[in-house]
Each structure stands twice: as C-alpha cells, then as structure tokens.
Amino acid sequence: MGIRLILAEKPSVAKNIADALKIKTKKDGYFEGDNYVITWAFGHLVELYDAKDYDGKMRSWKMDNFPFIPSEFKYKVKSNPRNRAQTDGGAAKQLKIIHSLMKRNDVEAIISACDYDREGQLIADSIIYRGGKKPKAAVYRLLLNEWTQKEVLQGLENLKSNAEMQPLRDAGVSRQWADWVIGINLTSVATLKYQQGKSKALNIGRVLLPTLKIIYDRDQEIKNFKPEDYFKLTATFQTANNQEYEGTYTENKEEKFKKKELLEPIHEAIQNKQAMIIDKQVEKKKEFPPFLFNLSNLQGFITNKFKGWTSDKVLKVAQSLYEKKLITYPRTASTALEESLVGKTAHVLKVHAEGLPYQDEIKFMKRKRVFNNAKVESHSAITPTYMKPKRLSADEGIVYTAIKNRFIMQFMPIAEYEETKLTTKILDVDLPGVFHSKGKVQLVEGWKKVENIQSKDTLLPAVSKQEHVHVAGSEVTSHVTKPPKHHTERTLLRVMETCGKSYKEEENDEPLGSILTGFSIGTAATRAETIKKLKDVGYITTESKHLLCTDLGKRLVETFPVKNLFDLEFTGRLEKALSDIQRGKESKQEFLRLIFHFTTESVETIKRGEDVIINKVTSKRATNEVLGTCPACGGKVTDGYKAFGCSNWKKGCTFAIWKNDKYLASMRKKPTKTMVKQLLKEKKAFVKGLTSKKGKKFNAYLSYEKNKDNDYYSWNMEFSK
Incomplete structure (x- = not known):
C-alpha cells in the first residue's frame, strides 16, 4: 500500500490527526507514519496578485487606470503582513515542503x-492545484465537523472525491474574486475622489457598507425620535380577607392614554367603590x-452577557x-443537528451529564x-x-460553558408556568373600560436550572370569578415613550443574519426561514x-x-453615490447567489459577469458624481517639542512622529516611549505628552481611565523603568502612591 498524504489547514489540526493515527515522528513541516x-498550511499560503503585479502603471493611483479587471486572476505566495513588498518566508518554505x-x-x-x-476548500485547492497543475495522485476530501479521534478515524474511512467539491470551490473563488474587484476598484476611486491626504485609503467593501448602513439607520431613528407622553391608571383591589392585587385600566384593548384628562375623572369616580x-x-x-x-x-x-x-x-x-x-x-449558520447524529449525541450527553446536581432530570430524546x-x-x-476539557483559560471557560449548557438544556424537562388573567369591573360606575391583572407562577423549572435562570413570579391572591372586591386606591402615572436602542453586536449580528427580514427585537432566537x-x-x-x-x-x-x-461613517453613507452597496436587498442577493453556486444551482461565470458589470458601472458613477471631501487625512507631524530629560543619557526627550524619544538616538541612545505602546494599548490607552512629561519629571x-480585561475603568500610577538584566524599559503599575 502506498502513502496517503493529508493536508490540514493549520499545524494544530495536523497534530490532532497525527494523534488520532498514533503518529509520533515529526519532521520539518510534516509528520511521517x-x-x-x-x-x-497556515491558513492561506497563496493570495491574489495586487493590481500592480499585473501592470506596472497600477503602482500609482490614477483615475484613468480604473476600472481595472484582470482578464485572468493570478496567485502569488502570501505577502509578509508586516511588509507587503516582501514574500512571507514561512509560507514560501511550507509551500515548497507540501509540493515536494x-x-x-x-x-x-x-x-x-x-x-x-x-474558505477551507479554497485554501487546500489553491495549494494542491497551484499554477493550474493537476497532481499525479488522486485527490480526496476529508469532511469533518470535529477533530476527535473517533471522528478522524471514521472520516478517513468515508472520504469523498475532491472533484465532487467543485461547487464549493466555485463559491470560494467567486467570493474571493468578487471582493477583490469591488474592493480594489471602489476603494481606489473613492479615495482619489473623496479624500484629502493620502496616508490611508477610504475603504469600500461589499459587506462593509451595508453593515455600516444598518448602524447609521438606527442612529438616525434615535436622532429623529420625538418622545411622547402617555398616562396609565392603576387601581389596587382588596378582597374580603384583606388580600390585595393591582389592575391596569384598559379601554378598547388600550392601556396607554395620550391625555391625562381622560383618566383623572375615572380615577376620582372609582374611589372606595x-x-x-x-x-x-x-x-x-x-x-x-x-x-x-450557531x-x-x-x-x-x-x-x-459579558x-x-x-x-x-x-x-x-x-x-x-x-x-x-x-x-x-x-462557523455554522444552523441551530439544529443532522438526524444522523442521534446516536453520537446521546453519547456526548451521557459524558457531560455525569455528576451534575440535576443529572436525574436529563433524558435523551x-x-x-x-x-x-x-x-x-x-x-x-x-x-x-x-x-x-482538562484545563481551560478564563475566556475559553466562558465560551465552552455557554455551549455545553445550551446543549444540556435541550434534554432537560420543558419549563412550565401558570398564567392567571383577571378582569375586574367597577360596580355602580358606568365605565367604558375594565381593569386587567396578570399573575405568573413557575411550576416546573426544567432547563432553567442549568444556568440558574430565575423567573420572577407575580402572585395574585386566590380569588374566583364573580367574587366581589373593593377599590383600596388608585393612581394616574405619567410615562414617556422611549427611542429605539442603539445597536449592540448582538442585535447587529441578528440583522446581518436575516438581512433585516422578519426581524423582531425580541429576545427569541427562533431560526428564521430566510x-x-x-x-x-x-x-x-x-x-x-x-x-x-x-x-x-x-x-x-x-x-x-x-x-x-x-462622523466619517455618517458622511460616507450620505455622500457615497453607489447606493446599491448600502442596500441590504442587493447584498443579500449577492450572498444568496454565492450560496446557490455552492449548491450547484448557479454558475460562477454568470455571477462574476454581474460583479464585473456592477464594478464598471459603479466606477463611472463615482467619476461622474459631485466632488466633495468625505475624509480629510491630516498626517501626524512630529512637533519635536522637548518634553524633558532622557533618564538613560541626559539628552532631550522630544515628541517625534512614532515615539516620544531621545534626541541622541543617532549617538546610540535607545530610550523611547512608542506612541502605539502595546502595554498601554492593552488597557485602551495611548501615551500623551502630559503623561510623558510627568514620567520624566517625577x-x-x-493615569486615569485605564480599561481592564473585563472592560472596567480604573486609575493607576505608572512608571517606566529600565530592566535590571537588559537595556530595555518596562512599565510598572501601582494603585497608591
């Protein structure tokens, strides 16, 4: 039997597969059994050419160079993320190893x-068929949902031919080319047209802009919201044995009234009735x-929650x-499991139910x-x-526990509560409305035990129909309508997931058909x-x-003339087309033709549009202001472009506090001139307003001191002087 070569997406996954196959021998860039x-791979090892790789004239951004759509798309070894002009050495080396x-x-x-x-299909195929060459060995696909030993061994028994994955690859390639063409063309042309100063680009993207528009729309709704007053009438009723309950006055199913004058006379008429x-x-x-x-x-x-x-x-x-x-x-969009997973799921449940205080309530169904x-x-x-899990970091613990709990909840008893609704009518007063009361009592806690979810009971006294009660008092309260809330990541994800369709701001997570x-x-x-x-x-x-x-986001939405890119329907249709390509229902060629046509038209629209400045980029200048004396050499520390540093750097003094200092950035702070002056003097x-890992704000004393063992400086923090 010959050798089977497995290509994993990351080293950690390769290690999982090697463990499953009990392979211990590790060589340079692979395991051998x-x-x-x-x-x-390390994710993508190759990437699409930049525009300038196709044509030298694209090195300089000129309006006349756009639209730019290559006749064929080419790939090169991934660039070094720190310096795009260089090839990533690690990626180049690993590609060589894989191909050999x-x-x-x-x-x-x-x-x-x-x-x-x-994306996974694209990563593998771009490596295996690099340069359009077909390997001499047959290519198969291992399709797994998890990397446990059982699944790996079972998966290797049930391989698919990689040729069957053509639709998935087509979808990946279509997505990649479409985003390149739209991004390169519209970002360049928009930057040339709408931006003063060139230190960075004005980013335009297929998914970026509609998402921005969702947030913009909500902000506008809040800005244009006009609060209105409304009033309610609540009465307290007393039973024969002196128990009390409250009821809200309701007329034609309405309990909120625009005018206080409608409720005042009712409030007076019902006293002691x-x-x-x-x-x-x-x-x-x-x-x-x-x-x-999902x-x-x-x-x-x-x-x-956190x-x-x-x-x-x-x-x-x-x-x-x-x-x-x-x-x-x-990375799944589904909130249910395949029916073929029944046996496996029962086993997973048994493992995790063990030793839980409510273990006897967990039943697999x-x-x-x-x-x-x-x-x-x-x-x-x-x-x-x-x-x-044997050991988890605090962050891993939070995510893992949420997933495990949500899983166990499915097999706990369904929670039940009893809801009581009372309708109380005032006697001897001719009122068009009645009073409504609601009570709720949790009967079965069920799945709520898993996360100790407390349900608030609203208790009503034990009363029966036809029973007489007495009005012990009432009050008219005034309220104000509230504006919609700003989006959070949770509500934004919900709109993105459903393209704003049949979207309700409720807490339910019902999966929607769309x-x-x-x-x-x-x-x-x-x-x-x-x-x-x-x-x-x-x-x-x-x-x-x-x-x-x-303000920049707002100006972009209000000024950028390609309105289709902000339209949820338009973006939703593109995403749907990609998922249809993946199902083999639509052709890659047809989709790309549409994208290229859209890009060409959009470039023309921007060129023809009116000249306005959306973004003014002011370059960060070095003020060279002297802030104090260098603790290392006694020279002058000045405000430079990238750092507050010693002016004797040409003579070899390395003292500097970098403006993008990592330690301060981890607490969401940047060094300021005031902070540096204080550090040098005292x-x-x-420093006020530092942010902890959990998001809490705090203040502290910081010092910047030379390490004992080397010439570098490190930060120290104290909480009292």
Missing part, C-alpha cells in the same frame, strides 16, 4: 483535510429552551476550542427542535464533543471580521455595548 504523511511531498513516488493519494467550508371579578383565565404555558447555538447566536449571547467581549474575540476563542477537539465546527435536517445548512449547530436560503449579509464566518474592520477603519465606534456611526504618572 507508516501509511500516512500529514502536512499543514506531493511529488513523492510513494504518495498514491492526497487528502485535503482543511475546514469543511468554502365596589368591584367584581368578571373573568378569570388560568393557563398552563410551556417554555422551551433557546435553540442550540456562531451568530453564540457571539450575540456572549457579547451581550463585558469587553467582541464577536471577533468569541470566534477566536471558539476556534481554539474547536482545534483542541472540545467543540464541533464553530430525539426532538424535532434538536434534530432536523431541514434546518441544517452544511454544518450542524455547535455542541461539545465527547472529550471533557437564513436557510442563504439570504444574509456575509456568512457566519465573516461577520465578526466585518464589525471589527468597521471599527478599525473608523466608520463606527463603541460606547460600552453600543455601536455608533462616527518618575511616575497618574
């Missing part, structure tokens, strides 16, 4: 084991647990749990809410695997990246949990 060789392994005479099969999604309970309804209601997590719901849940978390961070932590074999594939093929799109919902048709903004995998990019390029900002449009500076 008797029947298998396992190598790895592929050429080995004893390799009879190549198995692509990158993530089972369009007798009343009767004319209706009593008691209903048992079921409360189902929230559905299993990525967006997990991100929404965590960012909403301070200082972003969707981007949730994805990073979930990804590390996935690579540690502890959870299933996180094949429920339609959990197992439903119609609600699964390529990947099932996120669940724990059968492996119990998600399954692929009609969304971005994918589960890319939404977090989009939100992070909007912050990075300065289009939105955060205030505690809220996301707000910056050896300490009192």
